[in-house]
Amino acid sequence: MIRIAAVGDVHVDEDVVGRFRPALEELPDCADVLLLAGDLTRHGTESEARCVAREFGGLGVPVITVLGNHDHQCDQVPQVVKVLEDAGITVLEGTGMVLECTGGRLGVAGVKGFGGGFAGRCASDFGEPEMKAFVRTTNESAEALGKALREMECDLLVALTHYSPVPDTLAGEPLEIYPFLGSYQLGQAIDSAPTALALHGHAHAGTERGTTPGGVRVRNVAHPVIKQAYSIFHLGDHLE
Numbered sequence: 001m002i003r004i005a006a007v008g009d010v011h012v013d014e015d016v017v018g019r020f021r022p023a024l025e026e027l028p029d030c031a032d033v034l035l036l037a038g039d040l041t042r043h044g045t046e047s048e049a050r051c052v053a054r055e056f057g058g059l060g061v062p063v064i065t066v067l068g069n070h071d072h073q074c075d076q077v078p079q080v081v082k083v084l085e086d087a088g089i090t091v092l093e094g095t096g097m098v099l100e101c102t103g104g105r106l107g108v109a110g111v112k113g114f115g116g117g118f119a120g121r122c123a124s125d126f127g128e129p130e131m132k133a134f135v136r137t138t139n140e141s142a143e144a145l146g147k148a149l150r151e152m153e154c155d156l157l158v159a160l161t162h163y164s165p166v167p168d169t170l171a172g173e174p175l176e177i178y179p180f181l182g183s184y185q186l187g188q189a190i191d192s193a194p195t196a197l198a199l200h201g202h203a204h205a206g207t208e209r210g211t212t213p214g215g216v217r218v219r220n221v222a223h224p225v226i227k228q229a230y231s232i233f234h235l236g237d238h239l240e
């Protein structure tokens with residue numbers, strides 16, 4: 001059995017430092033890894049990233065993250081990534097990593113993802129260059145995730161995104177903003193590999209549980225949804 005702790009959308013700044021830490025200190029007793037589903041910061045500044053590093057760095061378990069849209073806001077992504085990686089936090093973007101856990105080899109492939117919408121109600125690669133660029137961003141992001149998932153050599157495969165791969169976990173959000181919360185292409189990427197679990201954030205008013213068209217379990221771990229420092233998933237014979 002492999003034990004995965006996960007949370008997204010923690011939006012850390014000075015005033016949040018210390019709020020998660022007591023629960024995080026308990027991770028070595030209950031999880032093999034902590035996965036963060038993006039939106040670690042409020043505006044993606046280097047100083048906010050330093051707060052994230054203080055809160056989520058130096059834990060007794062590996063920490064793997066993707067960035068979210070908020071982490072891009074101030075165009076300081078390289079600085080944010082460096083601060084996080086200096087704190088021992090692995091940042092995935094169209095990439096993956098394999099962890100040797102007691103219960104087997106865990107492969108985590110991650111990408112921020114992007115919007116675009118879902119079957120029958122999605123943006124299409126047609127018309128103005130701006131619309132084509134929007135859809136191209138979505139497609140490239142999903143293709144990178146799918147490639148990273150398919151290349152992983154492991155016993156259990158997990159997909160980590162910020163944007164949602166399915167509409168199920170958006171239930172509770174206004175329908176009008178679904179196209180800005182995720183895209184079906186991410187779901188297709190997840191279904192292109194033997195993925196055991198897909199984790200995402202971004203949809204603060206969404207719902208915890210969903211499934212891809214191919215039957216992969218999806219969990220929205222945005223902090224406002226799970227209402228705890230992290231959720232724990234036990235992967236092995238069955239998913240809890």
Ligand SMILES: [Fe+2]
Binds near residue numbers: 039068069070162203
């Ligand atoms: Fe977000």
